[in-house]
Each structure stands twice: as C-alpha cells, then as structure tokens.
Amino acid sequence: MSASLFNRAKEIIPGGVNSPVRFYEPYPFFASYGRGSKIITEDHDTLIDYCLGYGAVILGHAYFEIISAVKKQLEKGNIFCVPTENEVRLAELIIEMVPNMEMVRLMNTGAETTMHSIRLARAFTKKKKVVKFDGCYHGAYDYVLVNPGSSASNNSFNGNLVEAMNQTLLVPYNDLGALENLTKTNNDIACVIVEPVLANMGLIIPEEEYLSKLRRICEREEIVLIFDEVVTGFRLSPGGASEYFGVIPDIMTLAKSIGNGFPLSAIAGKKNIMELLSPEGTVFQGSTYAGNPISTSAGIATLEKLSSLKNELYPKLSRFTDTLSNGIRDHLRDLKFKASVNNISSMFQLYFTDEKIKDASSVRKSNNILYKKLFDELLKSGIFIPPSQFETCFISYSHDDDDIDRTIESFAKALKKVKDFE
Numbered sequence: 085m086s087a088s089l090f091n092r093a094k095e096i097i098p099g100g101v102n103s104p105v106r107f108y109e110p111y112p113f114f115a116s117y118g119r120g121s122k123i124i125t126e127d128h129d130t131l132i133d134y135c136l137g138y139g140a141v142i143l144g145h146a147y148f149e150i151i152s153a154v155k156k157q158l159e160k161g162n163i164f165c166v167p168t169e170n171e172v173r174l175a176e177l178i179i180e181m182v183p184n185m186e187m188v189r190l191m192n193t194g195a196e197t198t199m200h201s202i203r204l205a206r207a208f209t210k211k212k213k214v215v216k217f218d219g220c221y222h223g224a225y226d227y228v229l230v231n232p233g234s235s236a237s238n239n240s241f242n243g244n245l246v247e248a249m250n251q252t253l254l255v256p257y258n259d260l261g262a263l264e265n266l267t268k269t270n271n272d273i274a275c276v277i278v279e280p281v282l283a284n285m286g287l288i289i290p291e292e293e294y295l296s297k298l299r300r301i302c303e304r305e306e307i308v309l310i311f312d313e314v315v316t317g318f319r320l321s322p323g324g325a326s327e328y329f330g331v332i333p334d335i336m337t338l339a340k341s342i343g344n345g346f347p348l349s350a351i352a353g354k355k356n357i358m359e360l361l362s363p364e365g366t367v368f369q370g371s372t373y374a375g376n377p378i379s380t381s382a383g384i385a386t387l388e389k390l391s392s393l394k395n396e397l398y399p400k401l402s403r404f405t406d407t408l409s410n411g412i413r414d415h416l417r418d419l420k421f422k423a424s425v426n427n428i429s430s431m432f433q434l435y436f437t438d439e440k441i442k443d444a445s446s447v448r449k450s451n452n453i454l455y456k457k458l459f460d461e462l463l464k465s466g467i468f469i470p471p472s473q474f475e476t477c478f479i480s481y482s483h484d485d486d487d488i489d490r491t492i493e494s495f496a497k498a499l500k501k502v503k504d505f506e
C-alpha cells in the first residue's frame with residue numbers, strides 16, 4: 085500500500101521521494117505498473133495519466149515496440165563505453181526529424197544538456213552572462229536555479245553558490261522590451277536560454293512572433309539562442325517547438341519524448357558551435373552512460389515510431405487536447421469560476437485566476453489551493469494530473485476517446501466540489 089511504502093521511504097529517503105516534484109500532501113501514491121494511458125497504483129487503483137513522466141511518455145506506458153527494442157538490446161549487453169552503431173543511427177534520426185540541426189551529442193538527463201549548452205555558448209562567444217526567463221526550469225544546478233519554475237519555484241537554494249547565480253540575468257517571458265533593455269545595457273551576454281513553450285510554470289504559450297523576435301535580437305547582439313526543448317522536443321511536432329513556430333535556435337536541448345521516457349537526452353546545434361565539444365574542441369562534456377545501448381535502442385524505436393506515425397499522431401494529440409480543454413472550459417464557465425485553460429498541441433493546464441496567463445507573475449496569481457483541491461478530487465475519480473499548479477498536463481498516443489470522455493465527466497464532478505472552497 086502507498087501509505088506504508090511512504091512510511092518506509094521517508095525513514096531512509098529524504099522526504100520519501102527521489103525528486104521533490106513527486107511529493108504532495110499527505111503522501112504520494114506509489115506506482116505499481118503502467119499500461120498505455122494508465123498507471124496502476126500499489127493501492128490497486130487504475131488512473132488515467134495526464135502527468136506522463138512530466139511529459140516524457142509520448143507514446144504511452146510500456147509501449148510495445150519500445151519495450152521489445154530494449155529487451156532485444158538487453159540480451160546483447162547494456163553498456164560498453166565504446167561507440168556503437170545505435171548512437172550514429174539515433175543522431176541521424178534526430179537530424180532527419182529536427183530541421184536545421186547539423187550535429188548531435190547524446191547525454192542522459194535534461195539538466196546535463198542545458199548545462200553543456202550554456203558552457204558551449206560561453207566558449208563560442210567568449211562572454212559570460214546567461215539570460216533566463218522568470219519561471220523557466222532548466223535543471224537542478226546553481227546558475228539556472230534563478231527564479232525557476234516547477235518544484236524549485238519555492239526558492240529553497242541553501243548551498244547554492246551565489247557568485248554562480250549572479251551570472252544569470254532574469255527577464256519576464258513574453259516581454260521583448262525587457263530583453264531589449266537588458267541587451268542594451270549589458271555586453272557580456274553569452275546566451276539566452278528559453279523554454280519556447282514554458283512548461284514549468286503551468287503552461288505558457290509564446291505570443292505571436294515572440295520567438296522570431298527573440299531570434300532577431302540574439303542574432304543582432306551576437307548572443308547564442310538556446311531552445312530548451314527538453315519538454316517540447318518531439319512533442320509539439322516531429323521537429324519540436326522549433327519546427328512548430330518556424331524559429332531556428334543555435335543550440336537545442338532534447339530529452340523526455342526522445343526515448344518515450346528512457347533516460348536519454350541530446351544537444352543538437354549548428355556545426356560551428358557543436359565542433360567546440362571535446363575531443364574535437366576544448367569544451368569538456370563526458371558521461372559514462374551517455375549514448376548507452378539501452379537508452380539509444382529506446383530512442384531509435386521511439387523516433388522511428390513518431391516519424392512513421394507523424395501524420396496521424398500529432399493531429400490526434402492536438403484534437404484530444406482541444407476536446408479536453410474545451411470540455412474543461414465549458415464546465416469552468418457553467419460553474420462561474422474565475423479561471424482559464426491554456427493548451428497547445430498535446431499540452432494543457434488550467435488556472436484559477438481571471439488574469440491572462442502570459443508570464444510567471446500571472447501564474448503566481450492563480451489560486452494554488454483550489455488547484456490542489458481539484459487534484460485531490462480528480463485523483464479520487466481515477467484521473468492523475470500533476471499535483472502542482474506549476475506543472476503541465478500531457479496527453480499520449482495511447483489515450484483514447486473513452487479516456488477523454490471520462491476525464492471531462494470527472495472534471496465536471498471535481499470542479500463542483502472545488503466550487504465550495506472558492
């Protein structure tokens with residue numbers, strides 16, 4: 085049972101969880117296994133999953149082709165730390181799918197990719213400062229933990245090196261004026277790092293032409309533009325946010341959907357920047373597990389599947405997300421909530437505020453207590469959305485019409501209960 089597992093866990097694992105985002109009051113449910121759109125808990129409840137490994141599980145849990153590719157590889161060995169054909173094939177697939185990227189380096193986690201992208205940008209520009217956006221999350225290390233979103237938004241940064249954090253300059257998302265002003269007053273900016281669609285402050289969508297104008301400012305000021313596509317890569321479209329919005333960054337980070345949730349990530353970028361990576365260049369990046377055969381076999385199987393299904397998969401994900409978001413909007417309106425829903429492609433989130441959600445400060449005005457009540461009520465009826473307002477809800481290829489209908493009905497019931505607390 086989840087309650088007794090959590091009691092065991094909290095004695096020996098700080099807070100009982102291995103990543104703070106997983107904790108919620110009074111204690112989190114423990115997963116037993118996953119199938120398609122569902123997680124089956126240690127309490128034998130079946131939940132329709134809209135958290136999906138915080139966006140990683142694009143095809144669905146235990147997706148047959150991915151699991152069989154990994155099983156096949158397991159028979160042949162899981163790590164060699166010498167190059168394998170898998171790595172070459174996966175890099176080729178990434179370059180085929182993501183427009184205008186010329187070289188790829190494989191890694192394991194999202195944080196590694198953003199850290200090394202920033203290092204590359206500093207080496208390339210010979211400048212030091214990093215510009216990041218209020219509410220964007222790029223990983224758990226000092227100089228991106230400056231007003232981050234996600235579970236780091238409570239700003240508990242004891243032990244961080246203030247000198248490192250001071251190298252990072254902060255601007256509001258969707259505010260080109262603020263970025264213009266900053267670039268005019270500071271000539272030591274190496275890079276602008278941005279989640280092209282902000283998925284760690286709930287879901288914030290870039291305003292019309294925001295990303296293309298961001299691109300132009302970076303070009304003019306000779307600043308490296310890094311799209312952190314850890315969430316949006318292969319999810320927003322086969323070529324991620326870059327393809328979706330038609331804006332090409334200098335470096336792009338990829339993770340999560342790249343391997344349907346296996347620990348796998350990548351940096352893709354222009355050749356003149358990527359060539360700076362060691363051993364060809366002098367920017368050091370290395371990892372025992374980078375490009376390991378298990379993760380790459382999952383990556384190849386996932387990208388081949390996404391590629392072959394793309395004409396059906398992406399429209400289906402968008403259609404389901406639209407239907408669900410509109411269903412939630414109808415109920416919010418009927419119940420006269422001051423609330424709104426943001427959605428794009430296979431991502432959505434709702435906010436209990438009448439403020440237009442366009443940046444982190446508007447999200448902070450949303451009523452988190454009502455969100456947590458909604459989470460609790462939905463969980464009781466078999467629907468799992470992320471426990472925090474600062475996360476995004478996702479849909480996978482394994483979700484079906486029945487899941488969507490049941491979810492809209494569950495939202496209707498849950499929202500009626502939440503209304504009592506408004």
Ligand SMILES: Cc1ncc(COP(=O)(O)O)c(C=O)c1O
Pocket residue numbers: 138192193194195196198221222223224279283284312313314315339
């Ligand atoms: C946009 C973004 N970048 C970077 C990261 C860090 O990835 P990881 O947790 O794999 O280190 C995350 C994690 O959720 C993320 O959402």
